[in-house]
Amino acid sequence: MRIRSILLLLLAMQLILVGILIALAVAMQQTQLLAEEAEERRFDSYQLADELRQSSDDLTRFARTYVTTSDERYEQYFLEILAIRDGESPRPEGYAGVYWDLIAAGLGKDWPEGPTLSLRSRMLEAGFTNKEFDKLSEAQNRSDALVRLENVAMNAIKGQFDDGTGTFALVGEPDHDQAITLLHGEAYHAAKARIMEPIDEFMRMIDQRTAMEVHSLNVRQSWLEIVDISIACLLLLGTLYSVWLIRARVLLPIETISQVASRVSAGDMSARAELAGGGELATFGRAFDSMVGVVDLHIKEIEAAKEALAEQAKSIQHEQQRSEKLLLNVLPAAIADRLKNGEDTIAESYPEVTVLFSDIVGFTEMSARIGAKQVVDMLNEVFGVLDELAEKHSIEKIKTIGDCYMVVAGVPDRSPTHAQQIAAFALDMQKTLKAYSEHSGRGLSMRTGVHTGTVVAGIVGTSKFAYDLWGDVVNIASRMESSSEAGCIQVSDAVRVRLADDFVFEARGDIDIKGKGMMHTWYLTGRKGDS
Secondary structure, eight states, X not given: OOHHHHHHHHHHHHHXXXXXXXXXXXXXXXXXXXXXXXXXXXXXXXXXXXXXXXXHHXXXXXXXXXXXXXXHHHHHHHHHHHHHHTTSSOOBTTOTTTHHHHHXXXXXXXXXXXXXXXXXXXXXXXXXOHHHHHHHHHHXXXXXXXXXXXXXXXXXXXXXXXXXXXXXXXXXXOOHHHHHHHHHSHHHHHHHHHHHHHHHHHHHHHHHHHHHHHHHHHHHHHHHXXXXXXXXXXXXXXXXXXXXXXXXXXXXXXXXXXXXXXXXXXXOTTOOOOOOSOSHHHHHHHHHHHHHHHHHHHHHHHHHHHHHHHHHHHHHHHHHHHHHHHHHHHSOXXXXXXXXXXXXXXXXXXXXEEEEEEEETTHHHHHHHSOHHHHHHHHHHHHHHHHHHHHHTTOEEEEEETTEEEEEESSSSOOTTHHHHHHHHHHHHHHHHHHHHXXXXXXXXXXXXXXXXXXXXXXXXXXXXXEEEESHHHHHHHHHHHTSOTTOEEEEHHHHHHHTTTEEEEEEEEEEETTXXXXXXXXXXXXXXXX
16 A cells, blocks of 8 residues: 555544544533533522522511611611512612612612512523422412511501401501511511521422532543543554654655755765655655756755845845834834734724823914024924933823824823823923923923823824824813913813822813813922922
8 A cells, every 4th residue: 555545544543533532522521511500500599599588588677677666768678678579670780698788787879770570580580390499489488478477567566457358457556566576476486487498498409409410410521531531542552653654664765865865965966865666755766866966057046046035035124124113103012013913993992091282382483583494403302302201101192283292191001090190291391391491592381281081092094194082181181281371281170180199289270161161270380299
């Protein structure tokens, strides 16, 4: 049999064995999932039983508290528990557990409303057996019977008594002693115990059923593991045989050809493999020997081609580095990486960022006095210093519009200290600009505005694309800057609230912000603790 046929046969057998192993792995995983589902059903069953028990205890607690205090609030709690359990009111999310403990202590909060579904309906949906469902139903029926006794006691406090038809139409003197006796007597405790008996039996039935399911699944898992190990052993044996066959009939002839190839590559063009016999490798050896004669003629051509390719690769690498540098000058590094990875549309919402606008005061008049080259040189110097400060404080420069400089913190990398980063940048910017102004003699000053809020950030454009921000926070930050004063950093209340512990502010008062009306603003003047 040809080597090719033998190897294909071995490969087919190994693929079949691998397929069986994969099927066994899937079966074992499904078995594990079934075991987890059984445990989860047991947990859900416990929750339903515990909610029934807890609701009975809560009803007892509020009935007794109402009888003792006559506080109508506890009667309302009592009625709400019944309404939720009977599916007449929505069941709050997170209702199980300490819900009524918090409500009764006045510590409750607004809980989101869940579905309106009675406890009995939820028990029907849980997939219990008939006997299990009967136990929970029996417990709820006994709890409902106890509720009627509690209603008698609570109505006795109000002087209302049963007229024999189940309606509390008889009116008389409130009977406090009767109410206490009903809720604290031996009959009441016996009724409570009767509620717990079927719940306890239900839990034992659930444990027994779940244990049987898990045991059955464990047995199945053990058999699957035994079969899996057996198949793996067969696969190992097949692999070892394949290795031996490949070495004897493939690797050794290839090693001979490789040695000849090494001698040829070293310059010995007289070397030959001279493989005897038939078969694919012998044929290949003879073809290799005939090829050696022409190799020498091609070596020089290959070397020349390699040199040309190396020069092209170097040129391509240089252009790639140049393109990446230009891209990083236009976009944040994280956004640039996403574009290079093939994303066409980049747009995200950022709920908490801080935006700063700043422009040079009197720039238009200054531009009219000095030449165009001096204007550009001055902006390059000033914005170059600001770019260094932005990198120092880990904030993102968005753009410059004429003499206006815009940065943001919290975009594209979210940061919990975005407001502190912008505040530190703004103070350093004013200090640095003052030093530059004194050094250059130009008398420069900048007015600055800062606001915090939600923005949408993304790339716009196709040919001359740009990374930009949109949102009300951008407009308000721009208005903060335009209404600020020379050398001042004007911030909104939203910024001041976030920075009040670490920075010093001076109240400016209410100003008219275009499109927003009157807004209370502040001047950021420094850090706390700085001289």
